[in-house]
Amino acid sequence: MNKLDPADYLKRKYELSGWKAELVDIVVGFLFAALLYFIIFPLILGANPPAVIVQSCSMKGALNVGDVVVLQGVSFDEVHAPLVKLDSPVSFKIWPNDYRKETKELIFPNNQTVPVTKKGDIMVYVSRISGEQIIHRVIAKVETPEGRYYITKGDANTIPDAAKIDCGVWSGNRCIQPDPFISSICTDKDKGWPGCIATPVRADEAIGRDLFVIPLIGHIKMMTFHILTLGHGYPGKMWC
DSSP states (O other): OOOHHHHHHHHHEEEEEEEEHHHHHHHHHHHHHHHHIIIIIIHSOOOOOSSSEESSSTTTTTTTTTTTEEEOOOOGSSSOOOOOOOEEEEEEEEEEETTTTTEEEEGGGEEEEOOOOSSSOOEEOOOOOOOOEEEEEEEEEEEEEEEEEEEEEEETOSSOEEEEEEEEEEEEEHHHHHHEEEEEEEOOOGGTTOOOOOOOOEEEGGGEEEEEETTTTTTTHHHHHHHTTTOOSSSOOOOO
């Protein structure tokens, strides 16, 4: 007998067979998987949770619904993205200032500009606005006297997560006539503002950046949950 096999040990000790032995195998296997996911992997990777399932199309082109992204905990200095240093709280404008058009540039105080590219690290963080885990790309890092922050954006989204467009004319929840070249940062006061995903991400709110991706395997969990909940396993599309 392999003394290191807890399932085999329990079955022999209590003389279990048939469905009881199979149940022991399932329970021990589940406990071992939970130990790996919730304790061992977070300690090794420095990220908790150590992996997330992509559930939206906001990163279409880089990630698809059902992809499992394994994360690695990193420091602010280790994240790859343009760095901006400000003497005041985080603020910026976007160009063009139109939610219908792709943001090309961030314009910070003192006319510091950062082109928006898809070269920054992909990161998972917890939104202070929605409380949800968001997986988007870091397009800029900002240092201020108040602390360090990330500005993030989904590759398939037109504007950054923290951009709030001041609007001249609203149609329901949609801005149909934005004031030209005026934008600001979403704050905790903007929770009801349509499209406000997050404030600038504080460095300590980041869970980790992508280490590698396992394509589409997350559909197993999402489809199982979809069936068990009668249609609530997919927040959005099943495929991008």
